Amino acid sequence: MDSSPHPVTVRKRGAVCLIVIDHPPVNAASHAVRSGVMQALLAAETDDTVSAIVIRCEGRTFVAGADIREFGQPPGDPTLPALCLRIEAASKPVVAAIHGTALGGGCEIALACHGRIADASARLGLPEVKLGLIPGAGGTQRLPRLIGVPAAVGMVATGRMMAAAEALDRGLIDAVATGDLTSDAVSFAEKLAGDTARASEGADAAMALPLRRTGDLPVPPFDAAAIATEIDVIERKARGQLSPGVGARCVLAAATMDLAAGLAHERGAFANLLASEQSAALRHVFFAERAASRVVALEGVAARPVNCVGVAGAGTMGAGIAVALAEAGYQVIVAERTQDAAEAGRSRIEGLHQRAAESGRISQQAAAARMAATIVGHDIAAFAPCDLVIEAVFDDLAVKQDLFAALSGIVRPDAVLATNTSYLDPNQIGAAASQPERVVGLHFFSPAHVMRLVEIVATGQTAPDVLATAFAVARRLNKLAVLAGCCDGFIGNRIFSSYRKQCEYMLEDGALPHEIDAAMEAFGLPMGPFAVFDLAGLDIAWARRKRLAATRNLAERYVRIADQLCELGRFGQKSGAGWYVYENGKRRVDAGVTTIIEAEAQRSGVQRRSIGADEIRTRIIAAMVNEGARILGEGMAQRASDIDLVFINGYGWPAWRGGPMFQADRMGLGTILEEVERMQARDGAGWEPAPLLVEMARSGRLFGG
Numbered sequence: 001m002d003s004s005p006h007p008v009t010v011r012k013r014g015a016v017c018l019i020v021i022d023h024p025p026v027n028a029a030s031h032a033v034r035s036g037v038m039q040a041l042l043a044a045e046t047d048d049t050v051s052a053i054v055i056r057c058e059g060r061t062f063v064a065g066a067d068i069r070e071f072g073q074p075p076g077d078p079t080l081p082a083l084c085l086r087i088e089a090a091s092k093p094v095v096a097a098i099h100g101t102a103l104g105g106g107c108e109i110a111l112a113c114h115g116r117i118a119d120a121s122a123r124l125g126l127p128e129v130k131l132g133l134i135p136g137a138g139g140t141q142r143l144p145r146l147i148g149v150p151a152a153v154g155m156v157a158t159g160r161m162m163a164a165a166e167a168l169d170r171g172l173i174d175a176v177a178t179g180d181l182t183s184d185a186v187s188f189a190e191k192l193a194g195d196t197a198r199a200s201e202g203a204d205a206a207m208a209l210p211l212r213r214t215g216d217l218p219v220p221p222f223d224a225a226a227i228a229t230e231i232d233v234i235e236r237k238a239r240g241q242l243s244p245g246v247g248a249r250c251v252l253a254a255a256t257m258d259l260a261a262g263l264a265h266e267r268g269a270f271a272n273l274l275a276s277e278q279s280a281a282l283r284h285v286f287f288a289e290r291a292a293s294r295v296v297a298l299e300g301v302a303a304r305p306v307n308c309v310g311v312a313g314a315g316t317m318g319a320g321i322a323v324a325l326a327e328a329g330y331q332v333i334v335a336e337r338t339q340d341a342a343e344a345g346r347s348r349i350e351g352l353h354q355r356a357a358e359s360g361r362i363s364q365q366a367a368a369a370r371m372a373a374t375i376v377g378h379d380i381a382a383f384a385p386c387d388l389v390i391e392a393v394f395d396d397l398a399v400k401q402d403l404f405a406a407l408s409g410i411v412r413p414d415a416v417l418a419t420n421t422s423y424l425d426p427n428q429i430g431a432a433a434s435q436p437e438r439v440v441g442l443h444f445f446s447p448a449h450v451m452r453l454v455e456i457v458a459t460g461q462t463a464p465d466v467l468a469t470a471f472a473v474a475r476r477l478n479k480l481a482v483l484a485g486c487c488d489g490f491i492g493n494r495i496f497s498s499y500r501k502q503c504e505y506m507l508e509d510g511a512l513p514h515e516i517d518a519a520m521e522a523f524g525l526p527m528g529p530f531a532v533f534d535l536a537g538l539d540i541a542w543a544r545r546k547r548l549a550a551t552r553n554l555a556e557r558y559v560r561i562a563d564q565l566c567e568l569g570r571f572g573q574k575s576g577a578g579w580y581v582y583e584n585g586k587r588r589v590d591a592g593v594t595t596i597i598e599a600e601a602q603r604s605g606v607q608r609r610s611i612g613a614d615e616i617r618t619r620i621i622a623a624m625v626n627e628g629a630r631i632l633g634e635g636m637a638q639r640a641s642d643i644d645l646v647f648i649n650g651y652g653w654p655a656w657r658g659g660p661m662f663q664a665d666r667m668g669l670g671t672i673l674e675e676v677e678r679m680q681a682r683d684g685a686g687w688e689p690a691p692l693l694v695e696m697a698r699s700g701r702l703f704g705g
């Protein structure tokens, strides 16, 4: 028998019944919560001493949605839509007292109430779209009746949260609490009860107000043509993800259907999406994000306090990091090597803050305050007060080691030293510091103030509290942190390197750059790999290949096409040509590149054949998953879902595909293994199936557990 306390209790304040939900962590509308609220509501309705009802929550938030963990199980009565209908139909006024975040099903409960009052810091939203869903308990039908179709389409299609002040302006809530939320909600409920009583008695007609049921309200008029255009834009921007467009169209349906028909329409669309691969993938991502920050070895380990952060180097990466730090409220000290470089760095940083202000994302005052919190100079002695220094200097071992040795004599012995290296070994960099246990890798992705991913790299010696500090800083920066072990390219670049190689093999084998790009863009990537290579520039990878040439495994298949492009000065977009040619900003397929590819294939003795989009995708995914399995087997990633997050947040992989490891589970690990075995037979050394992949495919296990 379940001995946990019931999540719903009832209290009285005078004639007002308080239905209190207490279901940590976020008061999700689980079956127990729904039935508890329903029972309490029915009892309050028949209780003659009750004149009105307030629904409120304990803990940090109002109901944050349906219980995602219950999806996939039979819903169990009462369902959330049925509960919302019953609340709306109640004979006594029901008021939602909202604090924290009223999200998804929580917002829908509030919408079904006859009044909504929120505290000033509360936010409301329908974020189902981020789970590949749409609101399924009346959100798409009741929201437009309160705030109009255009605003409702915006909220449902993006999942954005609305702060209490805006919600009040738009009519989503009736009041913002000025005192204690519960007391204000009780007063408001008493007032509604008074109004209703007068209305039903027919007395004092001028003051009388019947219960305001959201579902009975007419949808305010709107510009239908403008909404149609907006929905087209929403669908185009979603690049294959279904929920934004479906949600927007359901909102639009509210204008043409009565409530019952609209609710039925919404329910059908919700059920379809709930059963979809897209929603399964996005729910996987939701839980993956929450799991990523859990590092078993760090449980109970306190982070070191960090207020002042140094950034060594103010190039593109250093400037982006400095901007992200200032945005998060840190005191920032940036040092370059020369006065000129410092000046250039300062204007780079200032430019980024300025652009944020010009785009309206932040105010001019905020931009100025962030710049005022940033000191830029050319003497690393300025790092003395820093609690953490992040180096973002040239990716060269000697340069970084010299810096860490010098920093050891400048900062406090307990200050953390972080390297932003992409490919060097943080162990070797750390060895140059006076206390290698305070060294950690913080691998940002460019542009660092925009990209959400940070790989946190533990060296063999990183102290637990230093690692905990890295996670705490990443959290404050609002980044998604993933723990990676010390290996070449960590998680992301190591897998990306296999991805890149397999793409280049496919060129020799018969595909053309634009065909591979088209296959991956159809899969949902915003840009195919060759377009991305051109955007990033081909020269950096070329320099690396030259550096590693002496130690390259000569038995491994090597495709020279990229080297040849670089030898011709084709470094990508910045030189007007790379895998494509660029004229007036437009990308065009270049017959010259096709000639180079064909000649190289002939030289390598490869008989080219046409390669279809499915094979392109399968080869890419199999190459990535094999390397991912190797990374997992070596303990360089904590869990398969961390690898998925790296690709979604660092490399533009569509979240609604769930990441490469999730895809592998869906395709079947047997299929992936067969593809890798074909690679081994065709491409030779380096493409041996990862032992973990073999073991899992043979035992029928999945990366997802």
Ligand code: 3H9
Residues within 6 Å of the ligand: 025, 026, 028, 061, 064, 065, 066, 067, 068, 069, 080, 081, 101, 103, 104, 105, 106, 108, 127, 128, 131, 133, 134, 135, 136, 137, 139, 287, 290, 291
């Ligand atoms: C929906 O409502 C459908 C309806 O329209 C129709 C139905 C018919 N369920 O994020 P945090 C857990 S769809 C179950 O770290 P924060 C979460 O896994 C839903 N569990 O905290 C974590 O657990 P753990 C629409 C949930 O303070 C813990 O709570 N609603 C749910 O950074 C703490 O979470 C949403 O999509 C849930 N709904 O952020 C809202 N939500 O500790 C989703 C959270 O074991 N939630 N958990 O890892 C959020 O956006 C954030 O969690 C929130 C708090 C902003 C609420």
